[in-house]
Amino acid sequence: MTDTATDNADICLATLRETDRDRYLACLLSPIEKRGALAALYAFNAEIARVRDVAREPLPGEIRLQWWRDLLEGTSHGESSANPVAAGLLAAIETHRLPRQTLIDMIDGRIFDLYDDPLSDRNALEGYAGETASALIQLASLILSPADAARSAEAAGHAGVAQAIAGLLLLMPIHRRRGQLYLPLDILAATGLDRDSFLLGEEKAKISAAIEAFAGLGLEHFAKARRASPVPASVFAAFLPVTLAEPVLRRAAREGAKVLETSLQQPQWRRQLRLVKAIVTKKF
Structure with missing residues (x-):
């Protein structure tokens, strides 16, 4: 170098x-x-x-x-x-x-962040996560081992969605203050809410149900990522940040509406220990 x-x-x-x-x-x-x-x-x-x-x-x-x-x-x-x-x-x-196009698609995916338009449904959310978080894992895998990266593509797809949802839950208090909403409208509708009523934050029981469903979707993708073909050891480092998603998703499912005002982030030392354990065991 x-x-x-x-x-x-x-x-x-x-x-x-x-x-x-x-x-x-x-x-x-x-x-x-x-x-x-x-x-x-x-x-x-x-x-x-x-x-x-x-x-x-x-x-x-x-x-x-x-x-x-x-x-x-x-x-x-x-x-x-x-x-x-x-x-x-x-x-x-x-x-x-x-691949430059994948990086360009990542940029295009971030245009959504600049505006306050809601995500229409789960497919829209998964598309957003796929262009951003999942793509980042796949690109990191290509750096680590181009020969093995393709073998972890399915796991990267699901892991990225889980990681994106965890990140959105962590940032939910900030997004709410801005008037942003990443929780898909179809999940809100299923719990009797719309964009404005969710952001208003008054219907705690319904909001808790919506957040539980949102976190549950993240946990579902996390489980699918784990069930996907084993991630080769050569590219496992690309999945290290994913290991931090599960505690956030599980706590969000428990906390419900409190997520709007409470930080879900674990202390730095806990996150570091979790990362070290993951790199040793090769399990996220």
């Missing part, structure tokens, strides 16, 4: 430590020769995932996402090497032959 590449990898890791601590730790538990590429991929994901937090309005957010799309399509203006995450991502694409 050249000095520039090493510097970019270090900056990507430092960026990740601030923006996505769990995936930062997952990088540290990954093979050392793969860390630079994984850090760049995860730092890119963190950048596009937090566009709403940084931009706050849809138009500036779309401009930020368009910058990344232009970079991947080879039409960017300016020198990408000035941005260590961009330079690291392009190097990872070149070295590991990552």
Whole structure:
């Protein structure tokens, strides 16, 4: 690795430590020769995932996402090497032959985050999760072992949905304050709610039922991911962050409407122990 590449990898890791601590730790538990590429991929994901937090309005957010799309399509203006995450991502694409279209689809999936439109049904939710969380697991698997990545594709698909739902449950208090809703409308309708009544937060019993169903959908996908063909040890590090989803989903199912106002996040030390246990046992 050249000095520039090493510097970019270090900056990507430092960026990740601030923006996505769990995936930062997952990088540290990954093979050392793969860390630079994984850090760049995860730092890119963190950048596009937090566009709403940084931009706050849809138009500036779309401009930020368009910058990344232009970079991947080879039409960017300016020198990408000035941005260590961009330079690291392009190097990872070149070295590991990552499919650019999958990365572009990840960007397009994040446009949804900029607006307050609800997800119509479970299929829409699964599509959103597939373009974002599931795709990220598959891309990380390609970095770790292109020969074995295809064998874990089914597990990655289901694991990504479970992980996405867990993440949305963690962020539900923030999303509610913004007027955002990721809980599909068909689940709300089945419990006698609509978007406005859920966000208002007054019908606690119905809200608890909706959250329980939402968390249950995540647990269903988590179970399917576990039942899928065994994940090869060579790509298991790509699944490390998934192991943190199950406690969140189970607690959300218990807490119900309290999720709107309560953090579901486990302490950092518990998450670290869970990651270490997973990498040793190769079970998420």
